[in-house]
Amino acid sequence: MSRTPTDVAGTAALAICESLLLALNDRNVLPESEIVGILQDAAAAHANDPGVDGKAELHAAVAALINSILAGGNSVRRR
Numbered sequence: 001m002s003r004t005p006t007d008v009a010g011t012a013a014l015a016i017c018e019s020l021l022l023a024l025n026d027r028n029v030l031p032e033s034e035i036v037g038i039l040q041d042a043a044a045a046h047a048n049d050p051g052v053d054g055k056a057e058l059h060a061a062v063a064a065l066i067n068s069i070l071a072g073g074n075s076v077r078r079r
Contacts, residue, residue: 018069036070043067 021038024030030038047063049056 039066039070043070 021030021035025032025035043063043066046059046066049059051057051059
C-alpha cells in the first residue's frame, strides 16, 4: 500500500526534516552515510513496530514512505 502524508502538519514536518538533512550534508556537518543511516533507522523503527498501539498499518506506511525517500535520494544530494 502506498500512502503519503495528507495532513498539513505532517507534510510540513517532512519538508522541514528533508531540508535540515540537506543543509547538514551541504555544510559538511553530517556525511551522506550518516544521513542515510538516520533514514534507515527511522524506517526500521516503524517497519519493526509490533503495532501494539493499533496503528500497524500507519507504521508500515511510514516505513514505506521513508524507504521511498531513500530510494529517490530526496534527502541527500548524491555526489
